[in-house]
Amino acid sequence: MPKWGMAVDLDRCDGCGACVTACHAENNISTVGADQAARGRAKHWIRVERYWEGEFPDVRLKFRPVMCQHCDNAPCEPVCPTYASHHTPDGLNAQVYNRCIGTRYCANACPYNVRFFDFFNPSWDKPLHLQLNPDVSLREVGVMEKCTFCVQRIKATTIQAKSEDRPVKDGEIQPACAQACPSRALVFGDLSDPESEVSRLSRSPRGSKLLEDVGTKPSVTYLSKQ
Amino acid sequence: MSQPAHARINVDLLRPLLRTSWRFYFLVAALGSIVLTALVSWLSQAFFGFGVTGIRWPVYWGFYVTNFVFWIGISHAGTLISAILRLVDAGWRRPVTRCAEVITVFALMIGAMFPIIHLGRPWLAFWLFPYPSERLIWPNFRSPLVWDFFAINTYLTGSVLFLVLPMIPDFAVVRDKATGVRKTIYTYLACGWRGTPRQWHRLETAMQIMAIGIVPVAVSVHTIVSFDFSMAPVPMWQSTIFGPYFVVGAIFSGIAGLLIAMAVLRKVLHLQDYLHPVHFQNLGKLLLVMALLWGYFVFNERLVTYYGNGPSEMAVFWRTQRESFAPLYWTMVICNFVLPLVLMGIRYFRTITGCVIASLGVVVGMWLERFLIIVPSLGHKYLPYSYGIYRPQPVEIIIAIATFAAMMLLYVLFAKLVPIISIWELKAGRASASLAEAVGEGGDARPVARGEANL
Numbered sequence: 001m002p003k004w005g006m007a008v009d010l011d012r013c014d015g016c017g018a019c020v021t022a023c024h025a026e027n028n029i030s031t032v033g034a035d036q037a038a039r040g041r042a043k044h045w046i047r048v049e050r051y052w053e054g055e056f057p058d059v060r061l062k063f064r065p066v067m068c069q070h071c072d073n074a075p076c077e078p079v080c081p082t083y084a085s086h087h088t089p090d091g092l093n094a095q096v097y098n099r100c101i102g103t104r105y106c107a108n109a110c111p112y113n114v115r116f117f118d119f120f121n122p123s124w125d126k127p128l129h130l131q132l133n134p135d136v137s138l139r140e141v142g143v144m145e146k147c148t149f150c151v152q153r154i155k156a157t158t159i160q161a162k163s164e165d166r167p168v169k170d171g172e173i174q175p176a177c178a179q180a181c182p183s184r185a186l187v188f189g190d191l192s193d194p195e196s197e198v199s200r201l202s203r204s205p206r207g208s209k210l211l212e213d214v215g216t217k218p219s220v221t222y223l224s225k226q
Numbered sequence: 227m228s229q230p231a232h233a234r235i236n237v238d239l240l241r242p243l244l245r246t247s248w249r250f251y252f253l254v255a256a257l258g259s260i261v262l263t264a265l266v267s268w269l270s271q272a273f274f275g276f277g278v279t280g281i282r283w284p285v286y287w288g289f290y291v292t293n294f295v296f297w298i299g300i301s302h303a304g305t306l307i308s309a310i311l312r313l314v315d316a317g318w319r320r321p322v323t324r325c326a327e328v329i330t331v332f333a334l335m336i337g338a339m340f341p342i343i344h345l346g347r348p349w350l351a352f353w354l355f356p357y358p359s360e361r362l363i364w365p366n367f368r369s370p371l372v373w374d375f376f377a378i379n380t381y382l383t384g385s386v387l388f389l390v391l392p393m394i395p396d397f398a399v400v401r402d403k404a405t406g407v408r409k410t411i412y413t414y415l416a417c418g419w420r421g422t423p424r425q426w427h428r429l430e431t432a433m434q435i436m437a438i439g440i441v442p443v444a445v446s447v448h449t450i451v452s453f454d455f456s457m458a459p460v461p462m463w464q465s466t467i468f469g470p471y472f473v474v475g476a477i478f479s480g481i482a483g484l485l486i487a488m489a490v491l492r493k494v495l496h497l498q499d500y501l502h503p504v505h506f507q508n509l510g511k512l513l514l515v516m517a518l519l520w521g522y523f524v525f526n527e528r529l530v531t532y533y534g535n536g537p538s539e540m541a542v543f544w545r546t547q548r549e550s551f552a553p554l555y556w557t558m559v560i561c562n563f564v565l566p567l568v569l570m571g572i573r574y575f576r577t578i579t580g581c582v583i584a585s586l587g588v589v590v591g592m593w594l595e596r597f598l599i600i601v602p603s604l605g606h607k608y609l610p611y612s613y614g615i616y617r618p619q620p621v622e623i624i625i626a627i628a629t630f631a632a633m634m635l636l637y638v639l640f641a642k643l644v645p646i647i648s649i650w651e652l653k654a655g656r657a658s659a660s661l662a663e664a665v666g667e668g669g670d671a672r673p674v675a676r677g678e679a680n681l
Contacts, residue, residue, distance in 0.1 A: 040282030040614055049611040066609070075459050081369040082353045101353050102276070102346015103371055104286035108604055109458040113284040113612035117346065119277030141275045142346025211608055214459050 002168070003091040004149055005191035005219035006178070007201035008065055011226050012185035015048050015063035022180030023067075026150060028136045030122035043116035045147040046177050062225070065186065067177065068093060068114045068147035069210060069218030076106035076115065084144070091191070091219055092149055100143040107144060111214045115146045149188070150175035170196040191219065234499075235652055239645040240403055242495055250642065257635035264628030267621040268343060276346055280619040284612050285604045289622035290344035291454075293629055295596040296479070297337030298378070298451050299472070300589075303480025304330030305385045306444040307512075309437040318508060320655040321500045324648045325491060326484050327389040332636040333483070334382045336629050341374065343625065370453040377450040381443050388436045391429060394419050395650040448476040455599065461538040462531065462603045471523040475592055478516035478562070482588035485509055487637065489582045491646055500647055506581045513584060514570035521563045541606045550615075551602050554594050561591030 023029065023046045032041045046067035053060040070093045076085045077093065084100035087093060095115075107115035121141045123129075132138075135152040139145050154173050161168045170189055178186040189198030201207070202221040209218045271278050281288050304326035311319035342351045354375055356365055365372045398419040401412040419425060452472035455463040465471075485506065492501040528547075531539050546555045565587040569575045605614050618626075640646070 036277065039277075040285075041277060042283070047611075049609065051611070064611075066611075078366070078368040079370065079458060081365050081371040081375075083363075083366045099353070100346070101348075101350045103341075103344075104281075104346065105369070105371060105454075105458070107284065107286045108460060111459055111608050113607060113609065116283060117276070117281075117286060119281075120275035140347070144346075214608070216459075 001089055001192070002190040003192040003219070004070070004154065005091070005189070005198055005202065005221070006067075006149070006175075007187045007198050007204075007207070007221045007223060009185045009187070009201070009223045010062070010064060011206075011223065012183040013048070013063045013065055014183055014185075015050065015061075016182065017048055018180040018182060019046050019065055019177035019186060020044055020048060022176040023147070025131060026133055026136070026176035027148070028122070028132050028138055029145075030118075030139075031125055031128060032120070033125070036119070041119045043118075043145065045114070045116070045145070064210075064222070065177070066112060066114060066210070067220070068149075069112055069216065069220045070147075070149060071216035071218045073215060073217040075109040075111065075214075075216060079105045079109045081105070090154075092151060092154075093146075094148070094151070095144060095146055097137060097139050097143050097145065102142040102144065104144065111211050111216060115144050118143050118145060232653060232656075235649060236399065236403070238497070238499065239647050239649050239652075240400065242641055243400060243643065243645065244404070246642070250638070253638055254635065257631045257638065260628050260631035261635060264625045264632075267624045271621050272348060278619060278621050280617045280622060282614065282616065284607060284614045285601055285616040287344070287600050287604060288616050289597075289618050289626050290340050291600055292593065292597045293626055294337055294340035294344070295451055295454075295472075295600075296593050297333045297340070297629060298448060299476035299479045299592060299596070300483045301330045301333035301337060301381070301385070301480065302444055302448060302473070302476035303482075303484040304328065304333075305381075305388050305440050306330075306477060307481065307484070309388070309440045309444075312433065312437045313441075317655055318505060320651045321497075321647045322484075322488065322505055322509070323651065324389070324392070324644075325487055325646055327385065328637065328640055328646070329480070329483055329487060330385045331382070331389050332633055332640070333480075334378065334385060335636070336632055338378050338382065341371065370450065370457050373450045373453060377443075377447045381440075381447045384436065384440050384443050388433075388440055391432055391436065392648055392651065393644055394429070395421065396645050396648060399649055400645070445473055448473045460603050460607055461536070462542045463599070465527060467523065467527055467530075471527065474516060474519045474523055475595060478513070478520050479588060479592035481509055481513050481516060482585035482592070485513065485581045485585040486589070489578055491641070492578075495641065495646065497647065500652070503578055506578045507576050510570045510576045510581045510584070513566055513581070513588065517563055517566035517570070517588070521567075524559075524563075538606075538608050541610075542603050545602045545606055546598055551598060555598055558591045558594040558598060561587040562595065563591075565591075 023044070024031070027045060029043050029045060032043065036042070046065055049064040049066055051062045051064070053062060070091060072087075072091065074085075074087065074093050077087055080086070081103060082099050082101055084096045085093070085106045086096070102117070104117055107113070107117060118139050118141050122138050124132075133152075135156070150173075153175060157168055157173045161172070168190070170193065173188060175186075175188050178188045187198050187201055189196040191199055191202065193199060201223060204221075204223055206223040206226065207221040208224060209216075210220065210222060212218075279288070279290075308319065308323040308326045311323065341354070342348050345351055354365055354372065356372075365375075394415075394417055397412050397416040398421065401409060401416045404412055449469040449472065452468035456465055456468040458464065488501055488505065488509075491497055528543070531543050545551055566584045569580045569584040601616050605616060607613075
């Protein structure tokens, strides 16, 4: 059984935002419009956090892409009264949209604030409505949604490999964000395979987990700036 | 403490049931229209989408959950106080118990609506219930929200029983006095009550069992409500003190609610001969004790956080202590601590008016307390990039106001249908007092009480 995870090399991230755009396109994330975005209703399953350090003019700008950390000890999972938020055997923190009734408890419990609520039924500015991905379900008003590590791609590749009677190759599965990243800052793969690139990067002495002291045991490792 | 004679008790306490003035209809219409407005607002929220509220990323709980915790808190006055006073056999409780128990039942009903009102998809609320499903899908028993479901239902069932059981002899009184349709209805409600010694014995046994059973239930309910917060790894939420802190706050706000209700009833239904200043003074002293306890818990919670000096906790701490939420925070401290301490601590101010002013302050303060626990923490959770603010929108404000109107409406309707002061308990109390006078010491009043209350 694989254990999916990701390594984020902060040294390589230049904050271009390609991951955010690719994620929106891949996962049918509705655009809410400028008004609603200003009211805090924008949904970005992955976001690039910007932090400035130092005093002007000696300022350093840091980027940190943050998506669902797919925690092994996820605070969002036990609090859900309907099991909409649950853990899959391959280490994904899954969200069953059809089972979600919208208590929003999971989003409150999440220390990373990576869960997004659908305040309205989905809609897109034209012509974005013509590019919806048929592999991803749309979410109704009143449910919680979040990064899935592009579970549709994981499943498609796993099924393809199984039909060809071979294991999934390292790097064969790429979530939209990792695929779109021009500087290869995002690396996805199987953490249970010690030879995979993501395992190798996760073992790096530069590596750390986000908010490690909260005890969530995330599957995402951040490699600090050198 | 002198009480009026039997005949007058019947006349005074049954008057609201048998005579209805235009003021009653006006009040019901006014309160009903407020409740109706809230219903329409909520339906519009369900129709247009949850976005009409002020809830936003990352503050996903706001006014609705504040109202939920507040009303469940208010419900802690009635049954709990009445049960404890029954168990210690405090004589002065008699005119107070029923108005207190009614608060519990209605406040619970209002509070229990909010977990459904605040749902993103309220039409699927039944997925919270453990109903036998064809596909063997059960709710997640690890979720504090499911614990809430069980706790609140247990408490509501217990409180309704606790309220209705001692109403049966009074229904019998009304049955005997009423005519027409009323007689038919109250005949059913009286459940064939004849006032035989066996019936009295059973009623008293049942009340004793209920009084003992309801105390741990009441304590557990607000502890479980506090688990909604303390189980989540959110700064200033994850705290072991939340259980008792919430229970104390609940009883505190409950007593305040009870004092206000009693003062209004006394004025409107002319119950000056039944609700004496001594009742207000005794409950006022209880309010004072709870204010001190509440202050102790808040001081404890704040000091431990400050001393621990965790970065995420301190962000929330300063936000309430001296940044954007400071005006609300210090209003809360004045309303919940300074005001009751001054008004209830000094005997000169411990009058009915003083009690009502202090109680109004406590109700406002306790509502703010719940708001200040929920919103500042959610808005300041760990990563500074994801800090956020919350501004309530009209729909949430209307629904929050309407809960108070709903409470008043239910209370007004109840007082119209049931004697708001327990007639038989009052008579039993009077009988025991006169017996004690005759014997010269506190004798066992029960046989007399039974005999007298055969009516």
